[in-house]
Amino acid sequence: MEEREKKHSEEHLGPARQYWWNEDYLELLAHRLHIGYTQSLVDIGCGKGMMGFKFSKYLPEGATVYGVDFEPDYIEEARQRAQSVYNHNSIHYNFSVGNASDLPLPDALADITLCQTLLIHVKDPQRVIEEMIRVTKPGGWVLALEPNNLVPNLMFDRYGETDFDVESTLEVLEVKLRIEKGKKRLGEGFNSLGDVIPDLFLKAGLQDINVWISDKALSIIPPYDTEEKMLRVDQMLQWIDSDAMGYDYQDNLNYFMAGGGDKDKFDAYWQKLLYNKITLKQKLLNEEYVSAGGSLVYIVAGQKPRH
Numbered sequence: 001m002e003e004r005e006k007k008h009s010e011e012h013l014g015p016a017r018q019y020w021w022n023e024d025y026l027e028l029l030a031h032r033l034h035i036g037y038t039q040s041l042v043d044i045g046c047g048k049g050m051m052g053f054k055f056s057k058y059l060p061e062g063a064t065v066y067g068v069d070f071e072p073d074y075i076e077e078a079r080q081r082a083q084s085v086y087n088h089n090s091i092h093y094n095f096s097v098g099n100a101s102d103l104p105l106p107d108a109l110a111d112i113t114l115c116q117t118l119l120i121h122v123k124d125p126q127r128v129i130e131e132m133i134r135v136t137k138p139g140g141w142v143l144a145l146e147p148n149n150l151v152p153n154l155m156f157d158r159y160g161e162t163d164f165d166v167e168s169t170l171e172v173l174e175v176k177l178r179i180e181k182g183k184k185r186l187g188e189g190f191n192s193l194g195d196v197i198p199d200l201f202l203k204a205g206l207q208d209i210n211v212w213i214s215d216k217a218l219s220i221i222p223p224y225d226t227e228e229k230m231l232r233v234d235q236m237l238q239w240i241d242s243d244a245m246g247y248d249y250q251d252n253l254n255y256f257m258a259g260g261g262d263k264d265k266f267d268a269y270w271q272k273l274l275y276n277k278i279t280l281k282q283k284l285l286n287e288e289y290v291s292a293g294g295s296l297v298y299i300v301a302g303q304k305p306r307h
Contacts, residue, residue, distance in 0.1 A: 014238070016231040017050060025215050030058035032210075033112060033141055033301060042066040042110040042135055044100050044128070045118030049078030049093070051145075056091045064092040066105065072097050100128045105135045112136075114143035119197070121189040129204045138306045142206055143299070145214075146194035150180060151296040158290060175261070175269045179252055182259030194298040206302030218293035233284050240281050247277060 030036065035058045043052040046067030056065055069075055075095045082093035098104040100118060113132045119125040132142050153176050156162055184190045201209050224230055239245040246252065249270060256266045283289040 014231075014235055016228075016235040019218075019228045019231065020216065021054065021214065022216050026054055027058065029212070029299065030055060032212075033143065035059060035112065038111040039063050040066065040110045040112075040137075042068070042105065042113040042132075044068055044103065044113065044115040044132060045121075046078060046095065047071075047074050049074075049081055049095060051114060051116050052078075052093070053081065053085075056089060059091055061090040062092070064094060066110070067093070067095040068098045068100070068103055068105065069095075070097060070099050101131060103131045103135055107134055108137045109135045110137060110140055112141045112143060114145065116145040117147065119144055119146050119189075119200075120149070120191050120193045123187040123189065125189075125193060126200055126204065129200055133204055133206065133304055136304045138304055140304050141301050142201070142304060143301045144194075144197045144201075145297060145299050146197055147192070147298070148194045148296045149191040150176065151192075152294065155292070155294050157292070171265075172269065175256060175266065178259030178261040179255040180259070182255035182257065182261075185258045186255065194296065194300075197298060197300040201300060201302040204302075205305065207305055208303040210301045212299040212301075214295070214297040214299060216295070216297070218291075218295060220289060220291045220293060222287045222290060224287050233289075237281065237284055240277055247273075 035041070035055060038059055040063065041052060041055060041059065043049070043065065046052060046069045049065075049067050052065040052067050056063075059065070067075070067078055069078075075097050078095045079093070082095070096104055100115070100122060101124065113136045115128070115132065119128060122128050129142065129144075136142055153173060156164075180191055198209050198211055218232060220229055220232055220236075224233055239247060243249070252270075253263065253266055257263065280289065
C-alpha cells in the first residue's frame with residue numbers, strides 16, 4: 001500500500017489542539033484587542049479553523065471570519081465545522097485555499113489579521129507579515145501567536161532530573177540547536193521565532209507593538225482523569241508510535257547535518273532517544289508520567305499605521 005503523504009502540521013491538529021489556550025485568557029485577549037467591535041477577522045494558516053472559531057464567540061453579531069490555508073482538506077473540514085457546529089452563532093465564515101506569502105484576499109479587508117504557529121514554519125516570515133499587513137485595514141491589528149520551542153529543552157519533568165549531568169545535557173542541547181539551525185538553513189523556518197516577532201513587526205512598519213505571553217501549561221499529572229489529560233496522553237502515544245514530533249530519524253539527521261553536525265554524534269544521541277522513547281511510552285501507559293508542561297508562547301500585536 002502506498003504511504004499517504006503527511007499534511008503540514010498534521011501531528012498538531014488532533015483533538016488535543018482545542019486545549020492549547022485557556023478560555024479565560026482568550027477572553028482577556030479579546031478585551032485587549034477590542035474584538036467585540038471587530039467586523040472582520042482573518043486567520044492566516046488557519047488549519048481547520050480553530051482560532052477563528054475560538055475568537056468568534058467574542059465577535060459582534062454579523063461579523064465575518066476569514067481563514068486561509070494551503071491544505072485543501074483542512075479548508076474543507078473548516079467549512080464543514082462552520083456549517084455544522086458554528087452556524088448558530090450569527091458569525092459568517094469564509095475559508096479559502098491559499099499561500100500565506102500571496103494571500104487570495106483583497107487589501108484592507110480585516111480589522112484583525114492573525115496567525116498561530118505559522119511564521120515558525122515559513123522560509124520568509126517578513127514576506128508573510130507584509131501580506132498580513134496588506135489585508136489589514138489602516139488602524140487594524142496584526143497578531144502573531146508564536147513560540148520559542150527551544151525553551152522546553154531546559155525544563156525538567158521530575159525532581160530527580162535536577163541532579164543532571166552538565167556534559168550530557170550540553171550534548172543534547174547541541175543536537176537540538178543544530179537541528180534548529182539546519183532546518184532554517186534548509187528554508188523550512190525557525191521553530192523559536194516567537195522571540196523576534198517584535199523585531200520583525202517593527203521592520204515591517206507596525207506601530208504600538210504589544211507583547212504578552214500565554215498562561216497555558218500543557219501539563220500531564222496523574223491521575224489521567226480529565227478529557228484534556230487523556231487527549232494529550234493519546235497524542236503523545238500517537239507521536240511515539242508514528243515517529244512524529246521529533247522521532248523521525250531521517251528528517252532530524254538531515255537537519256542536524258545541515259546545521260553543521262556529524263553523523264556519529266547524531267547516532268549516539270539517537271540511541272539514547274530511542275531508549276527514552278520506550279521508557280516514556282511505558283510511563284504514559286502506566287499513568288506514571290508527570291510533566292508541568294511549561295512552554296513559551298508569545299502573543300505579539302502591532303497596529304497598522306492609519307496613513
